[in-house]
Amino acid sequence: MGRAPLTDEQKKRVPPGQYVTEKFPVLHYGSVPRVDLARWDFKVYGEVDDPFTVTWAEYQRFPRKAVHTDIHCVTRWTKLDTDFEGVAIQHILGRAQLRPTARYVVAHCEQGYTANLPLAVLDDDDVLLADSFDGKPLEPEHGGPLRLFVPKRYFWKSAKWIRGLEFLDHDQLGFWERYGYHNDADPWREERFADG
């Protein structure tokens, strides 16, 4: 049994060079970190007037938001009609009170992984701190307990196992960007690698 052919409407949602899968491939380097929620915290700092740190229990009291959208991996798979849920990034931005100098953000994750974005990309209605996929807690292999969710960019920017956001007045390359992945990562422009 193969999957049903894509409708014309679905085909328009698949960026160039991508194929559609119904699976949710697990792609990361190294090992899946073991996270102790009793010791877990999340920090927001840098070019903000109100830096803060929350525990897992405090994070769970934030208002919830669900997003239904498509996701695109640089390894060429696209998954249509996904359902992620978590905390809207605008809630985080509002609480942190960004300074006018804040123009970029670095997501800091377990094991020292980082991913960078311009604030203009982060500050979008479909961007989340996501802790749920398909109505269930995000599995560790998919970034649980918490990952950034930036569906308009290739999925490496949706950094798994996120532990903090650092706002900066300058751009600072993240892990993959430092070693040759494209800094902008727009799937509709096929921005996979810095050298094309």
Next chain:
Amino acid sequence: MPSTGSGAIAARAQVRELIGQKGHAVDNARAARARLETAFAAGDLIRTPFLDQALGDLSTALDQEEGQRLGGKSAEASRFILRAVDRALDDA
């Protein structure tokens, strides 16, 4: 100031050979990392901030916790980091 002398030349050549050899990227990365660490310890090459960061990132990519398989992107991360290491070797 980049290192000079026969030890530096030999170390760079051997690291590059290990980076470019046939085989699995993860194995090549482990061998190249070991040779680099030997060169640093012997004083043949000097650590630069970029190489320090690259080796740290490489360690994370190669880290394999007990009971887990290496992630599917470990080989790609190794390849990308090793390319950057290759480019940065002349500064070491």
